[in-house]
Amino acid sequence: MAALTLPVLFICLATLFSLSLQSQEQEDTPITRFQQYLKINTAHPNPNYTTPISFLLSQANSIGLQSQILEFAPSKPVLLLTWPGSNPSLPSILFNSHLDSVPAEPSKWVNPPFSATRTSDGKIFARGAQDDKCIGMQYLEAIRNLKAKNVNLLRTVHISYVPDEEIGGFEGCALFVKSKEFKDLNLGFVLDEGQASTGDEFRVFYADRTPWGLIIKSTGAPGHGSKMYDNGAMENLMKSVEVIGRFRESQFDIVKAGEAANSEVISANPVYLKAGIPSSDGFVMNMQPSEAEAGFDLRLPPTADPDLIRKRIAEEWAPARRNMTFQIIEKGPIRDLMGHPLMTLTNASNPWWTVFNQAIEAAGGKLAKPEILASTTDARYIRQLGIPALGFSPMTNTPILLHDHNEFLKDTVYLRGIEVYEYVISSLASFDGESH
Numbered sequence: 001m002a003a004l005t006l007p008v009l010f011i012c013l014a015t016l017f018s019l020s021l022q023s024q025e026q027e028d029t030p031i032t033r034f035q036q037y038l039k040i041n042t043a044h045p046n047p048n049y050t051t052p053i054s055f056l057l058s059q060a061n062s063i064g065l066q067s068q069i070l071e072f073a074p075s076k077p078v079l080l081l082t083w084p085g086s087n088p089s090l091p092s093i094l095f096n097s098h099l100d101s102v103p104a105e106p107s108k109w110v111n112p113p114f115s116a117t118r119t120s121d122g123k124i125f126a127r128g129a130q131d132d133k134c135i136g137m138q139y140l141e142a143i144r145n146l147k148a149k150n151v152n153l154l155r156t157v158h159i160s161y162v163p164d165e166e167i168g169g170f171e172g173c174a175l176f177v178k179s180k181e182f183k184d185l186n187l188g189f190v191l192d193e194g195q196a197s198t199g200d201e202f203r204v205f206y207a208d209r210t211p212w213g214l215i216i217k218s219t220g221a222p223g224h225g226s227k228m229y230d231n232g233a234m235e236n237l238m239k240s241v242e243v244i245g246r247f248r249e250s251q252f253d254i255v256k257a258g259e260a261a262n263s264e265v266i267s268a269n270p271v272y273l274k275a276g277i278p279s280s281d282g283f284v285m286n287m288q289p290s291e292a293e294a295g296f297d298l299r300l301p302p303t304a305d306p307d308l309i310r311k312r313i314a315e316e317w318a319p320a321r322r323n324m325t326f327q328i329i330e331k332g333p334i335r336d337l338m339g340h341p342l343m344t345l346t347n348a349s350n351p352w353w354t355v356f357n358q359a360i361e362a363a364g365g366k367l368a369k370p371e372i373l374a375s376t377t378d379a380r381y382i383r384q385l386g387i388p389a390l391g392f393s394p395m396t397n398t399p400i401l402l403h404d405h406n407e408f409l410k411d412t413v414y415l416r417g418i419e420v421y422e423y424v425i426s427s428l429a430s431f432d433g434e435s436h
């Protein structure tokens, strides 16, 4: 250093400075911005929502979107972005995604789950790459491109980023949809997350299944392990487990026969059994317990009648006459506020469907037959208000890796998705027909 003269030092610094500027410029692309978002760890059980929101805010500012940070539960912020349309009195369009992700076990991953490593074949590995940080960034990139083309929209477009979807959304979207701020959005139509498609067609979801936690409990006279008698707690519980098992099989048979998709039947899967009298080395073996319990994960498609299922549970699965009781933990709505099944029409009766479908075709894509999602998303809270909402994540020819190890999305698929959203956003927000 001492040997350098001042002008040489100046040139060196200037070169360094311009090189670093250049590399920074080169690095600010749709892909690197996606990678930046993926590197922010928002996995449960302790997602930090501050960091992703400040990142998204900086992105929103760079493309001139209005922003609001709302909070309906402590440390559970919702980021709301707005691109005003030329006629803000028309019902607006919302694009929703969640900030959080499920956890990842780094030891089971080839590339670290928050490294957003891009391999030579273009795969970007990260927890959240498919579920659902892709759409969160694609919405912004599509708007960035539309603005660069000086596109002006008729209807106002909003983007929301909500917390806690992966743990049910009870302190996230469920509270957001009840707020004055949400009502004031005057929404006509909503797009939320969908799932990857292994083929050439985009998948689209018009309903979710509603999860119920079912706990059944039995009681009965206790007795010596050697004694044969009727109506023990274990016997009562086992009978119910058999009855529920037969119901499960009958539903699964329909799927196996190809008459319905997995998501179109009622699933009832056993998830725990709790019984026995604990001892120092396990369980007491020579005593029949007086109480036993089992838990089931039930999923109801929107076409299922919840009252009929409650009746079936009360009469066949956990009948009081067999000393059984039950508890249903309803995890979300099953009917909308008008009492209708929670589903969005995918035919000509829903003008938004027609516009959306045409936008996909204009983008050179094709939609697969609309599906019910086997699991749940925040869209159910929006459908509960009677607002049409579809689940859609533009990923074709992609293995379905949400919640799996080595979740990835290919760069070309990601970029194509941005293009698709340009068509979708501009078509929906230019729709000038009657929407209700």
Ligand SMILES: *[C@@H]1O[C@H](CO)[C@@H](O)[C@H](O)[C@H]1NC(C)=O
Binding pocket: 048, 049, 050, 051, 075
């Ligand atoms: C989240 O992370 C940021 C940045 O590292 C930190 O300043 C903040 O305190 C964290 N918030 C919570 C709630 O942990």
Ligand SMILES: *[C@@H]1O[C@H](CO)[C@@H](O)[C@H](O)[C@H]1NC(C)=O
Binding pocket: 219, 220, 221, 230, 231, 232, 236, 321, 322, 323
């Ligand atoms: C119900 O429990 C009572 C009290 O333990 C017992 O007397 C009766 O036999 C039980 N009935 C059945 C059907 O399990």
Ligand SMILES: *[C@@H]1O[C@H](CO)[C@@H](O)[C@H](O)[C@H]1NC(C)=O
Binding pocket: 345, 347, 348, 349
């Ligand atoms: C759309 O589907 C709903 C529900 O199945 C039906 O009631 C309605 O008549 C259909 N509309 C058209 C135009 O097909």
Ligand SMILES: [Zn+2]
Binding pocket: 098, 131, 132, 165, 193
């Ligand atoms: Zn998701």
